[in-house]
Amino acid sequence: MTNLNLRRAATGLIVPLIALAVWQMFSSMGWVNALVLPSPLAVLRKWIEYLLPTSPYGAESGNWFIWLFSGELIHDTMSSMYRVLVGFAVGAGLALPLGLSMGSSQRVYTWMNPLIQVLRPIPPIAYIPLSILWFGLGNPPAIFLIAIGAFFPVLINTIAGVRNVDSIYLRAARNLGANQRTLFLRIMLPAAVPYILSGVRIGIGTAFIVVIVAEMIAVNNGLGFRILEAREYFWSDKIIAGMISIGMLGLAIDLAVTRLNNHLLRWHRGLEN
Structure with missing residues (x-):
């Protein structure tokens, strides 16, 4: 990390640290x-309890690796990440070919666009009753909701990317004898990649939001379920600890996707350096 990045990271920590200091001061006074609102130190203690395993099994036998990764927070995080990844893969896997087809073919766009525009404004949480009726409880309804949340951002961005290709490139390729297949593979698809990756970033962020809502309704583990459980027992410190865990995980996912985008778009204007 360069000195400039270190300075930016340090500057970005100033406001959160001030907010934590004011919060701690109000709690101490x-x-x-x-x-209702426990102090930051109380939340930190609860987060550590949530992270570390409560059972001595594994530590007593000397298997520290198994013991360390048997904490409740680790299990909940892994459960939530599994649902996010599977649901996003399903949603993006359906959206990408449909978006490429709608973007490259006016006929497909004319047939499919009215249905897409009717379904797109419906929030994923509106599908919760149907998802439970169709799939019952457990992972299937949660994955279904996440897939819906990821589907539309990837779809809309893919369509926009293909349809916004500069017509100069298309005319030049046609004048050089390129057929429709070559136009799609060599002109439209590469030009749409920045849009597609932007849709992926938005879609995986939406998927992570939806998984928390789905876990509060349809499953019995995960970060969303644990926050709802803490609410039932009025464990405010555990609620905030769970929220902080979600924020940290979401930040890690966003940074990873951003790094991937920058790597894949090295050739794109503005990212050469």
């Missing part, structure tokens, strides 16, 4: 109810 008794200005806020600890049951």
